[in-house]
């Protein structure tokens with residue numbers, strides 16, 4: 001799909017250039033793609049955290065073994081200072097005014113304010129952790145600063161209550177238990193990862209907790225967190241030295257203050273090129289702050305590393321009027337409680353689960369919609385079966401839903417691509 005260019009590659013001197021709001025993975029990748037795709041005009045990046053871009057997944061998976069931030073420049077994703085003309089770290093965007101001819105971003109650095117003019121604005125503000133009202137004594141884990149503070153408190157013998165058995169809660173619980181902490185995970189839903197993979201598959205992860213030395217309590221909603229205490233709905237109180245709220249994240253869009261349309265979860269609704277539905281053309285969004293409409297699939301929530309990595313390629317192509325590549329399949333990975341997990345695609349409610357592999361060892365669950373010719377693949381969840389991840393990503397790329405021969409798909413010895421009907 002080609003589209004009208006908002007920017008031209010070389011002749012940007014006459015225009016105001018690009019302002020990227022957010023200096024995380026999506027922000028850095030956007031700047032790197034602008035340069036890689038030939039844009040030589042002015043690029044300004046505004047980042048609230050005051051740190052160069054770093055990687056978040058190690059914060060929960062390697063909290064004890066990688067105490068320094070894992071800088072994205074060191075991982076080969078580019079040096080922000082070298083790629084952008086102006087990098088304003090420790091500055092927060094507080095206001096956006098946009099029209100069809102361009103946009104203005106107001107940034108604040110303490111009491112000082114500055115207005116940045118832009119031909120295009122890329123919103124890459126990511127997400128922020130949810131901390132329910134009244135839980136002010138609970139820690140959260142989202143930034144390098146959060147990880148440093150948590151690391152100092154997760155000493156061997158500490159009693160740790162993790163609220164939420166989602167991706168991050170499970171990861172940090174396993175790390176803390178291996179480090180000698182006495183860890184209890186409390187989860188409101190009937191199983192871990194209930195929202196992400198459903199009850200059937202979530203139930204399969206339950207034994208991993210005990211095996212890792214973590215006590216798990218599902219169907220245990222928390223009604224209050226007071227200093228050192230977690231109060232459960234049944235009236236029981238857990239005492240803890242450290243309480244971690246791992247109950248999700250929400251898109252960091254509050255600062256837009258109603259100026260742009262948002263999805264139900266507060267994200268910016270975008271297409272594959274990052275164009276925001278209902279917003280002027282100069283405004284684009286990418287990464288955790290955006291939900292992407294994928295034809296044939298529907299609205300795919302942001303919130304995963306791979307989207308922040310790969311979607312800027314299409315966004316920049318769209319800005320420069322080049323063909324916009326189809327989006328990769330949604331892809332989430334997690335290392336938790338001694339297992340390597342991957343979720344590929346967007347599971348549809350009510351899909352049939354087809355298992356391949358050894359249910360007590362390495363396995364893959366395929367989410368299929370029954371079809372006359374077999375089953376239409378919509379998503380796949382792998383546990384310690386990395387060999388299925390690449391094929392799943394290929395089969396589901398661009399919103400594709402191939403029909404599988406289910407007899408072949410359930411045979412773990414048959415490569416997945418050879419199970420396509």
Ligand SMILES: Cc1cc2nc3c(=O)[nH]c(=O)nc-3n(C[C@H](O)[C@H](O)[C@H](O)COP(=O)(O)OP(=O)(O)OC[C@H]3O[C@@H](n4cnc5c(N)ncnc54)[C@H](O)[C@@H]3O)c2cc1C
Nearest residue numbers: 022024025026048056057093125126287288303304305308
């Ligand atoms: C502990 C942890 C572990 C994770 N593990 C995994 C994993 O295993 N697999 C996976 O797929 N995903 C994982 N994720 C999610 C993944 O890290 C994110 O999807 C990814 O970081 C998103 O990148 P982003 O650039 O969109 O947002 P972010 O990384 O959140 O970066 C956005 C940046 O914008 C800044 N910002 C926000 N508002 C403003 C403003 N108004 N002005 C200026 N700057 C602003 C923020 O301070 C932040 O630095 C994990 C996340 C966390 C927190």
